[in-house]
Amino acid sequence: MEEILEIYKTTTIEDVNVWFEAATVSDFPKNGGACIKYKGKQIAVFNFERKNTWYACQNVCPHKMEMVLSRGMIGDQNGIPKVACPMHKKTFSLENGENLNGDLAPIATYPVKIEDNIVYVGFSE
Amino acid sequence: MKKVVVIGNGMVGYKFCEKFAASEKFGEYKLTVFGEEPRRAYDRVHLSEFYAGKTAEDLSMSSVSWYEENNIDLHTSEMITEINREDKTVANHRGDTYSYDYLVLATGSSAFVPPIPGVEKEGVFVYRTIEDLEAIESYAKKLKAEGKTQAAVLGGGLLGLEAANAVKELGLDAHVVEFAPRLMPRQLDQGGSDMLQAKIESLGLSVHLSKQTDFIQGGHAIEGLQYVDNTELKVDMLVISAGIRPRDEVAKECGLEAGLRGGIIVDHKMKTSDDYIYAIGEVALYNNMIYGLVAPGYDMAEIAMSQITGNSDNTMVEHIDMSTQLKLIGTEVASFGDALSDGDDTDAIVYENKRNGIYKRINVSKDGTKLLGGILIGDSSDYNALFQIYNTAMKLPENPEDLILGNRGGDSGSLLGDVMDLPDDAQICSCESISKGTICGVIQEGTCDNLGDVITCTKAGTGCGGCKPMVKDLVDATLKSLGKEVKDTICEHFEYNRQELFDIVKLKGYRKFDEVIDHHGKGDGCETCKPLIASIMASIYADTANEEAPIQDSNDRFLANIQRNGTYSVVPRIPGGEITPEKLIVLGQVGKKYDLYTKITGGQRVDFFGARLDQLPKIWKDLIDHGFESGHAYGKSLRTVKSCVGSTWCRYGMDESVSFAIELEERYKGLRSPHKLKGGVSGCIRECAEARCKDFGVIAVEGGWNLYVCGNGGANPKHAELLAEQIDNETVIKYLDRFLMFYIRTAAPLQRTAKWLDTLEGGIEYLKEVVINDKLGLAEGLEEEMSKLVNTFQCEWTQAIQDKEIMKRFNHFVNTDEPDDNLVFVPLRNQKMPEHWK
Numbered sequence: 001m002e003e004i005l006e007i008y009k010t011t012t013i014e015d016v017n018v019w020f021e022a023a024t025v026s027d028f029p030k031n032g033g034a035c036i037k038y039k040g041k042q043i044a045v046f047n048f049e050r051k052n053t054w055y056a057c058q059n060v061c062p063h064k065m066e067m068v069l070s071r072g073m074i075g076d077q078n079g080i081p082k083v084a085c086p087m088h089k090k091t092f093s094l095e096n097g098e099n100l101n102g103d104l105a106p107i108a109t110y111p112v113k114i115e116d117n118i119v120y121v122g123f124s125e
Numbered sequence: 126m127k128k129v130v131v132i133g134n135g136m137v138g139y140k141f142c143e144k145f146a147a148s149e150k151f152g153e154y155k156l157t158v159f160g161e162e163p164r165r166a167y168d169r170v171h172l173s174e175f176y177a178g179k180t181a182e183d184l185s186m187s188s189v190s191w192y193e194e195n196n197i198d199l200h201t202s203e204m205i206t207e208i209n210r211e212d213k214t215v216a217n218h219r220g221d222t223y224s225y226d227y228l229v230l231a232t233g234s235s236a237f238v239p240p241i242p243g244v245e246k247e248g249v250f251v252y253r254t255i256e257d258l259e260a261i262e263s264y265a266k267k268l269k270a271e272g273k274t275q276a277a278v279l280g281g282g283l284l285g286l287e288a289a290n291a292v293k294e295l296g297l298d299a300h301v302v303e304f305a306p307r308l309m310p311r312q313l314d315q316g317g318s319d320m321l322q323a324k325i326e327s328l329g330l331s332v333h334l335s336k337q338t339d340f341i342q343g344g345h346a347i348e349g350l351q352y353v354d355n356t357e358l359k360v361d362m363l364v365i366s367a368g369i370r371p372r373d374e375v376a377k378e379c380g381l382e383a384g385l386r387g388g389i390i391v392d393h394k395m396k397t398s399d400d401y402i403y404a405i406g407e408v409a410l411y412n413n414m415i416y417g418l419v420a421p422g423y424d425m426a427e428i429a430m431s432q433i434t435g436n437s438d439n440t441m442v443e444h445i446d447m448s449t450q451l452k453l454i455g456t457e458v459a460s461f462g463d464a465l466s467d468g469d470d471t472d473a474i475v476y477e478n479k480r481n482g483i484y485k486r487i488n489v490s491k492d493g494t495k496l497l498g499g500i501l502i503g504d505s506s507d508y509n510a511l512f513q514i515y516n517t518a519m520k521l522p523e524n525p526e527d528l529i530l531g532n533r534g535g536d537s538g539s540l541l542g543d544v545m546d547l548p549d550d551a552q553i554c555s556c557e558s559i560s561k562g563t564i565c566g567v568i569q570e571g572t573c574d575n576l577g578d579v580i581t582c583t584k585a586g587t588g589c590g591g592c593k594p595m596v597k598d599l600v601d602a603t604l605k606s607l608g609k610e611v612k613d614t615i616c617e618h619f620e621y622n623r624q625e626l627f628d629i630v631k632l633k634g635y636r637k638f639d640e641v642i643d644h645h646g647k648g649d650g651c652e653t654c655k656p657l658i659a660s661i662m663a664s665i666y667a668d669t670a671n672e673e674a675p676i677q678d679s680n681d682r683f684l685a686n687i688q689r690n691g692t693y694s695v696v697p698r699i700p701g702g703e704i705t706p707e708k709l710i711v712l713g714q715v716g717k718k719y720d721l722y723t724k725i726t727g728g729q730r731v732d733f734f735g736a737r738l739d740q741l742p743k744i745w746k747d748l749i750d751h752g753f754e755s756g757h758a759y760g761k762s763l764r765t766v767k768s769c770v771g772s773t774w775c776r777y778g779m780d781e782s783v784s785f786a787i788e789l790e791e792r793y794k795g796l797r798s799p800h801k802l803k804g805g806v807s808g809c810i811r812e813c814a815e816a817r818c819k820d821f822g823v824i825a826v827e828g829g830w831n832l833y834v835c836g837n838g839g840a841n842p843k844h845a846e847l848l849a850e851q852i853d854n855e856t857v858i859k860y861l862d863r864f865l866m867f868y869i870r871t872a873a874p875l876q877r878t879a880k881w882l883d884t885l886e887g888g889i890e891y892l893k894e895v896v897i898n899d900k901l902g903l904a905e906g907l908e909e910e911m912s913k914l915v916n917t918f919q920c921e922w923t924q925a926i927q928d929k930e931i932m933k934r935f936n937h938f939v940n941t942d943e944p945d946d947n948l949v950f951v952p953l954r955n956q957k958m959p960e961h962w963k
Contacts, residue, residue: 004947022939023939027940028939029674029675029934030675031649031675032675034936034938034939035937035938035939036938037940037943042938042945042947045939050639050649051649060947064689064962065962066689067691067945067947068687068691071679071683071687072679073651073652073655073656073675073676074649075648075649075650075652075654075655076649076650076651077651078617079648084652086679086680086687087687087691091652101577101581
C-alpha cells in the first residue's frame with residue numbers, strides 16, 4: 001500500500017518543468033473539486049471561486065488509502081484553505097498538505113495555474 | 126550512544142519501544158529487540174478475534190516498517206538463551222552475542238499447564254500464541270470432519286472464558302471446566318458468577334464448576350476428562366487456560382533474584398537485583414505479585430524507560446489497580462477495587478435482575494462514606510462513574526444504593542453529581558492517563574478555550590473515547606467558571622446555533638450559501654456549516670440535494686452512500702416494504718447486470734453495494750425506467766416507514782398497517798431534516814414493525830392508532846414515547862406534520878429526535894402541549910410549511926439523469942472517461958466485497 005503514496009511528492013512552483021493541461025475551468029464545480037488523471041497519478045483539483053484561487057493535491061487519502069479527496073468538501077480553518085475527506089472527515093491544509101485534525105502524514109500538493117480558461121497542474125519530472 | 130537490549134517482543138515489550146521512541150532522549154540510545162515468535166508483537170488481549178476473521182496482520186501492534194523507521198533492530202524468531210552479567214552481553218540460541226548498557230526483560234509468560242496425567246495426549250492445547258490458535262483451528266477442522274464437536278476449556282477465569290469463546294467461534298460445543306465453585310473467582314462473587322454463567326449458558330456454552338480433573342482419558346488422543354469425584358466429561362479436545370507462568374528461565378540462570386513461585390523480583394523502579402537489568406510485564410514480580418493485565422504492564426514499560434533515560438523520580442505506584450471492564454462472550458463484565466470484600470467493616474449492596482441478566486454489587490464502608498469496590502454484570506455503563514467515586518474516595522450520597530439503583534425520586538442526573546466536585550488528580554482518560562487537573566488547567570492558563578483544542582493539546586479522549594462526554598462536561602464547566610460564554614455555535618464560521626440560522630435564512634429568504642456566509646458569517650465555510658445550511662434551505666424551500674451541489678454533504682452531493690473503498694451503495698425506495706414480484710425481479714436483474722453485492726436492509730428494502738461513481742447514473746436510469754425512485758438512503762431525511770403486514774393478512778391485525786405505512790412514507794419522502802428520520806407502523810400491539818424504536822411509530826389499537834415519537838435504535842437505544850392515543854388517520858398525519866416540522870426548526874445539527882426530546886425543557890409533556898394543544902400558537906404555520914414540502918416532492922435521481930450538467934458530477938476523472946483503476950474486490954460467499962483495509 002505504501003507504494004501508492006510514493007508516487008505523490010509535493011511540488012513547488014519552482015520545481016515545475018511540466019504544466020499539464022488538465023481541463024477547462026468550467027469542468028470543475030465552483031467552490032468544489034474534481035479529479036484529473038496524469039500518467040497514472042490521480043490528482044484532486046479544487047476551485048476556490050470565492051477567493052479566485054485554485055489548489056491541487058493527491059487524490060488518495062493517507063488514512064485508508066482510498067482515492068476520494070477530490071470528492072471532499074472544501075473550506076477553511078482559521079483562514080487556511082482545507083479539504084475534508086468524505087470517508088472520515090480527516091482535514092488537510094491545501095497550502096502545505098498538513099493533516100489539520102490528526103497526526104496523519106501530510107498529503108502532496110501541486111501548483112495550479114489558469115490561462116485562457118484552461119486549468120494547468122504543475123509536475124516535476 | 127548507549128545500547129539498550131530488550132528481550133521479548135510481546136505487547137509490553139512493544140510498548141516499551143513505542144514509549145522510548147517518543148521520548149526526547151531517544152537519539153542518545155540504540156534499541157535492539159529479540160522476540161522468539163516469528164511475528165512482530167501483536168494484540169494478545171483480542172486473540173479470539175483471530176477466529177472472527179481478523180488476520181495476524183490485523184492484530185499486529187505496529188506496521189512492518191515501524192521498527193525500521195525508528196531505527197530499532199528487531200530480531201524475530203530469535204531466542205536469547207544466555208545473559209552474561211559480567212561482560213554485559215546476551216547470546217542467542219545460535220551463540221551470537223550482543224552487548225548492552227541496559228537490559229530489559231519483557232519475556233512475558235507462558236500458559237500454565239497443571240501436572241495432570243495425560244496432558245501430552247493429542248488434542249490437548251494451550252491458548253497463548255497465534256501458533257496455538259492455528260493448531261487448535263486445524264485440529265477442530267479435523268474433528269468436525271469426523272463428526273466430533275465436544276471441546277473443553279480448562280479454566281473459568283478471564284483467559285479461560287476468552288478461550289471458550291474462541292472454541293465456540295470454531296463451531297464446537299464449548300465446555301468451561303473450573304476448579305473453583307465460581308467463574309472468574311478472583312474478580313466475581315457467587316451472585317456475579319451465577320449471572321455470568323446464566324448469560325453464557327443461554328448462548329450455548331456449558332459450565333462445569335467445582336470440578337478437579339484427575340486424569341485425561343483416552344489412548345493416543347484425548348477422549349474425556351476424569352474428575353476426582355468419579356464423574357467424567359467426554360470431550361474430543363481440551364484447551365488449557367488455567368493461568369500463566371512467568372518466563373523467567375534465562376533470568377534465573379544468570380542469578381537474578383526470583384520469587385519462590387517464579388517471576389523476577391523488581392523494585393519500584395522496575396529494577397531487578399542487577400543495576401543494569403530491568404524487568405517489565407508478566408515476568409516482573411512487584412510487591413510479591415505478577416500482574417496479568419496490560420495496563421500495569423504498560424505503566425511498568427513507562428517507568429523502566431524513564432529510569433533508563435535518567436528521570437529517576439518516575440516510579441511505580443505502591444498499589445496497582447486491577448479494576449477491569451470488558452466484554453466476555455457478549456456480556457459486559459466489570460470489577461473494581463475490593464470487589465469480593467466480606468469483612469466486618471463492609472456492607473455489600475446487591476441488585477439482581479434475572480429477567481434482564483443484570484447483577485450489580487457495591488461494597489460500602491460501614492459508616493457509609495466510602496465506596497470500596499464492586500461488580501457489574503450485564504450492564505457496566507456506570508463503571509466509569511463508579512470507578513471515579515472509588516478511586517478518588519469521593520463522599521457517597523445519603524443512600525449509597527442510589528449508585529446502582531439510580532435516584533428513584535425521578536431526577537435522573539449523573540451519578541457523579543457535578544463533575545467539578547472531582548479532585549484534581551482524578552484520572553479522567555485512563556488510556557492516556559490524563560487527570561481532571563490537566564484538562565481544567567489548559568483552559569485556566571489560557572492555552573485552550575474549546576473542546577477540540579483541549580483534546581488536541583492533552584490527548585484526552587483520543588484512545589477508546591469512552592471519557593469524551595466527561596471531558597466535554599469538564600471543559601464546559603471550566604469555561605463557565607471563568608465567566609466565558611459556552612455557546613453552541615455551529616463552527617468557527619458562524620456565531621449562531623442551528624435554530625438561529627434557520628430563522629435567519631427563512632426571514633431573509635436566502636437561496637445561496639455565499640449569501641448567508643457573506644452577510645452573517647466569516648471565512649469560506651467548512652464541512653460542518655455548508656451541509657447544515659444546505660439542509661436548512663432544503664427544509665424551507667423543498668429543494669432537492671441537486672441544488673448547489675458543492676455545499677451538500679458528500680453522500681448528498683453524489684446521491685449515494687460512500688462505502689469503505691470509495692464505491693457507493695444504491696437503495697431504491699420500496700414504500701412500506703411492499704413490492705410486486707415483477708419489481709423484485711427487476712432488482713435482481715439490475716444487481717446482476719452491474720455485478721453488485723446485494724443485501725436486504727433493516728428498513729425492508731434492497732441495498733446494492735460496490736457501484737463505481739461512473740456507474741451510478743446508469744444503474745439509476747435502469748431503476749427509474751422500471752418505476753423506482755430514490756430511496757434517500759444517503760440523506761439526512763426520511764428513510765423508511767417499516768410495516769408489519771397488518772389486518773390485510775394477519776389474523777391478529779387491528780388495522781391496515783401496510784397501507785398506512787405507504788401513505789406516511791409517500792408523504793414524508795424527500796423531507797430534509799437535522800438527522801435521518803425513520804418511521805414504523807404496526808397493525809397491533811405485538812409490534813412486529815418495531816415502530817417504537819423509530820423517530821415516529823404508529824400502532825393500531827382498539828378505536829384507532831397510538832402515536833409514539835422520538836425513539837431510535839443505534840448506540841443508545843430508546844423507545845419512542847406516547848404522544849397521543851386512539852386517534853384516526855387524519856389526526857395522526859396532523860400531529861406528525863406539526864411534530865416533524867417543530868423538530869426540523871428547533872433541533873441542533875445532527876441531533877436525532879430522541880436526543881432532541883431529552884434537551885427539550887418539559888420533555889414529552891411540553892411536546893404534547895405544543896403539538897396537540899398548540900400552546901405556542903405555531904400549529905397552523907407548521908402544517909402549512911409541511912404541506913408545501915409534501916406537494917413539491919421531486920425524485921432527485923430522476924432530476925439528475927435528465928440533466929447533462931448534473932451528470933458531469935459522476936465522472937471519476939474530468940479529463941478522461943476511464944473509471945477509477947484503484948479498486949480491488951475480493952470474493953465473499955458468491956458475491957464480492959472490497960479488499961480489507963491495511
